[in-house]
Each structure stands twice: as C-alpha cells, then as structure tokens.
Amino acid sequence: MAEDSGQEKTEQPTSKRLRDAKEKGDIARSKELATTILLLTAAAAAMMFGGLVADKMAGMMKFNFALDREAVMDPALMFIHLGYSLSEALQALIGFFLVLLVAAVVGPIALGGWNLSMKAMAPKLSRIDPLAGIKRMFSLKALLELFKALAKFLVVGSLSFLVLYSSRQALFSLGTQDVFPAMSHATELVIWAFLVMSSTMIIISLIDVPFQIYDYTEKLKMTLQEVKDEMKNTEGKPEVKGRIRQLQREISQRKMMSAVPEADVVITNPTHYAVALKYDQSGGGAPYLVAKGGDFVALKIREIAEKHDIPILSAPPLARAIYHSTEIDEEIPSGLFKAVAEVLAYVFQLQRYKKQQGPAPKDVSKDLDIPEELRRDE
The missing domain is CATH 3.40.1690.10 (secretion proteins EscU)
Incomplete structure (x- = not known):
C-alpha cells in the first residue's frame, strides 16, 4: 500500500533535488578518503624531503652542541644560534608543509567537489540543541562511525605491529651506529613504516567512498508524489515552458538544416x-x-x-x-x-x-x- 500511495522513497533524486541539496551544503563527503590522501601525501613528501630534513637536523645538532663557555655566557651568541636553528628548520620543512597544505585542501573535496554554501555557513540553533545531539550520538550513523573507528584501529594497529616487528633488528642496530648514520637510517625506517601504515587507509577508503555515495543517494531519494510535484512546479512556470519550447525549436531547426x-x-x-x-x-x-x-x-x-x-x-x-x-x-x-x-x-x-x-x-x-x-x- 505504501508503494501504491507513492509514499515510499523509491525514486532516484532528480537533478533539481541534487542541486538544491548542494546549495544547502549537503553533498557526499568521505572523511576516510580525505585522511588517506593526507597521510599518503605526507608519506610521499617525507620521502621527497626526508633526506634534507635529516641533513639539516644533523647540521643543527653539530652547530648547537659545539658550544664553548664564552658562547653559553653570551646572550647575543645564543640568539644567533637560535636564529640559525629556526632558519635551518624552516628551510627543511617549508617544502613538506606546502605539500601537506595542498593535500589538506584537495583531500576533503576529492569526493563531491568544491562547494561554497552560504546556507551551510549560517548559524543554526539545532546544532546546539542537546536533545538533537543525544539523538545523533545514538543514531545508526554514529554506530557506523564507531564501527569504522574500531576497524581503523584494528587494521592500522595490526599492520603497525607487523611493520615494527619485522624492523626490530634494524631498530636495535641503531644503538650501535654513530650518531649521524643512525639519524639517517632512523629517518629512512620511519618514512617507510609511515608509508606502509598509511597505505592501510586505502582499504578503508575503498569501502567508505561507495558507502558514502550510496548513503547520500538513499538520503535524497524521493517518493513518486514528490517527483510528480516537482515536475508540475518546474514545468508549470511560464518561463520554464518558454525556455523548453525555445530549446525544442532550436534542436528541431538544427536537425532540419x-x-x-x-x-x-x-x-x-x-x-x-x-x-x-x-x-x-x-x-x-x-x-x-x-x-x-x-x-x-x-x-x-x-x-x-x-x-x-x-x-x-x-x-x-x-x-x-x-x-x-x-x-x-x-x-x-x-x-x-x-x-x-x-x-x-x-x-x-x-x-x-x-x-x-x-x-x-x-x-x-x-x-x-x-x-x-x-x-x-x-
């Protein structure tokens, strides 16, 4: 009976409904995809700039640990050391931070695209309603988010343990190496471990992205009556009818010519x-x-x-x-x-x-x- 009355949401969302939802800031998003892009970009940036960072750290340590009594007692020299250290750190990290900035912008819009909605930015009292907040805490969506958090913990934690366990000999050997070779070796181990652990997020993203698209489409589905009402309201406008007739004439004339x-x-x-x-x-x-x-x-x-x-x-x-x-x-x-x-x-x-x-x-x-x-x- 529900289907006959047109009350069951069985119809795919129309272009107008999708457009209206986008204007309200309601678009499909995947936090897992954004996190994956950010982590993998950070790993790639670490591989690009890791050697430079390690060299700069080694130079800073050598410069700052080689202090004589006169330099320690002279505030001006200490400020020189501080300025040099800050300059070296900035030179080492500026490329890494710029790459992360791009990833931080691209990641959230990878699914759904760029969308600036003033309606979404407008203040809403419902956002600070405690009853609505409690309802959200115990909703099906909150349960799914909890499940995803546990899945991420188990997947990432398990792989992290395997990576650290397989690298235990290399980690233990760092204590027997000289300082600068040990720093370079440690940086390499950290970067590769971080890359492997970040790659586990790809599995979670491959599951989350289709689910978010499906959930978004299901949320915007329409009843048969809503589709009929929308068509009536849209096509009933004189300017819309006139535009449709004009387009039909243009198409017909192009075909005829x-x-x-x-x-x-x-x-x-x-x-x-x-x-x-x-x-x-x-x-x-x-x-x-x-x-x-x-x-x-x-x-x-x-x-x-x-x-x-x-x-x-x-x-x-x-x-x-x-x-x-x-x-x-x-x-x-x-x-x-x-x-x-x-x-x-x-x-x-x-x-x-x-x-x-x-x-x-x-x-x-x-x-x-x-x-x-x-x-x-x-």
Whole structure:
C-alpha cells in the first residue's frame, strides 16, 4: 500500500533535488578518503624531503652542541644560534608543509567537489540543541562511525605491529651506529613504516567512498508524489515552458538544416517560403520533405542549398502547397505527386545537361498542376 500511495522513497533524486541539496551544503563527503590522501601525501613528501630534513637536523645538532663557555655566557651568541636553528628548520620543512597544505585542501573535496554554501555557513540553533545531539550520538550513523573507528584501529594497529616487528633488528642496530648514520637510517625506517601504515587507509577508503555515495543517494531519494510535484512546479512556470519550447525549436531547426545538403531540390516562393525535398529512388516511396521554412529560415535553406550545389527552383504555388500541407519527414500528399515528379524530372535532366550528357531541359515551374484543395494564396 505504501508503494501504491507513492509514499515510499523509491525514486532516484532528480537533478533539481541534487542541486538544491548542494546549495544547502549537503553533498557526499568521505572523511576516510580525505585522511588517506593526507597521510599518503605526507608519506610521499617525507620521502621527497626526508633526506634534507635529516641533513639539516644533523647540521643543527653539530652547530648547537659545539658550544664553548664564552658562547653559553653570551646572550647575543645564543640568539644567533637560535636564529640559525629556526632558519635551518624552516628551510627543511617549508617544502613538506606546502605539500601537506595542498593535500589538506584537495583531500576533503576529492569526493563531491568544491562547494561554497552560504546556507551551510549560517548559524543554526539545532546544532546546539542537546536533545538533537543525544539523538545523533545514538543514531545508526554514529554506530557506523564507531564501527569504522574500531576497524581503523584494528587494521592500522595490526599492520603497525607487523611493520615494527619485522624492523626490530634494524631498530636495535641503531644503538650501535654513530650518531649521524643512525639519524639517517632512523629517518629512512620511519618514512617507510609511515608509508606502509598509511597505505592501510586505502582499504578503508575503498569501502567508505561507495558507502558514502550510496548513503547520500538513499538520503535524497524521493517518493513518486514528490517527483510528480516537482515536475508540475518546474514545468508549470511560464518561463520554464518558454525556455523548453525555445530549446525544442532550436534542436528541431538544427536537425532540419543538417538535412538540407542531402535534398534533391529546393522549391521556393521565391523569398517567403522554401521547401527541400528528397526522393529515394531505391526505396520506391514518394518524395518526402526534409526541411521547410518561411522568411529568414527560407533564406537560410537557400544559402545552404547554394553552398552544397542543391538545385533551387522558383515555383511559388507548389512551394506554398507543400509548405502548408506537409510536415518534416512526411511524404508529400498524393495530389502533388504529378507536380513534384515533373520538378524532379526537370532537376535530373538539368544535372545530366550540366554533365553534357543530355539536352537542356524545359523549365516546368510555370506549368505545374496544383489541385485547388492544396492551393494557398499566401
């Protein structure tokens, strides 16, 4: 019964509903995808700049630990050491931080795209409502978020243990190495361990992204009645109807004009009307109308015909009769078969004459027989 009454949300969200939701700031997002992108970018940046950071740290340690008594007792020299250390640290980390900044911007918009919504930024009292907050805490979404947090802990924690366990010999050997080689080796171990552990987030993202898209679509699904009401409200607006009719006319006119180069003849009024006919000799049917128009459209049909060497014949009575009695892609009325056959015969004879394969044809435009019921004065 629910489905028959149209109350069950079984319909996919319309483009208008998706657009309205986006204006409100409601779009599909995946925090796991953003976290994955940030962590993997951080790992890649660490691989790019890790050697530089290690070298800078070693230089800072060597510079700052080699202090004599005079430098320690002189505040000015200590400020010099501090300035040097800050400068070296900035040079070492600036590239790393810039890469992370880009990842921090790209990550959140990787799913759903960029969306700046003033409605979403507007203050809402419901956000500080304690009852609404308690309801959110015990909702199905909160339960799913808890499940995801536990899954992340188990996956990342397990892999971290395996990475550290497999690297235990290398970690223990650091204590037996000199300071600077140990620092370089430790940096390499940390970077690779971080990269492997960050890669585990890919698994969680591959599960979370499809779920977020599905959940977002399900949330915006509509009842059958909502779809009908939206169509009624949208298409009922005069400006929308006018725009639809305009687009339909433009599409129809473009299609019609593209068929003019395939016509066998264009018959004109000569300026007020123009009709383009095609006859499929292999099909055995009657000639049919591929394009027609008045005034400006008629002029455009003539221009296209001239451009593609389509014969143009001035026969006002026949042009008016075809224009008023025949629609696009329809065969001409039986009452005009004889007149159109004479025109086509004239056109084909004219083509042979131009190829010097026959005599000059006689102009038939003034002797065409148009039935009274198909004649039009205008």
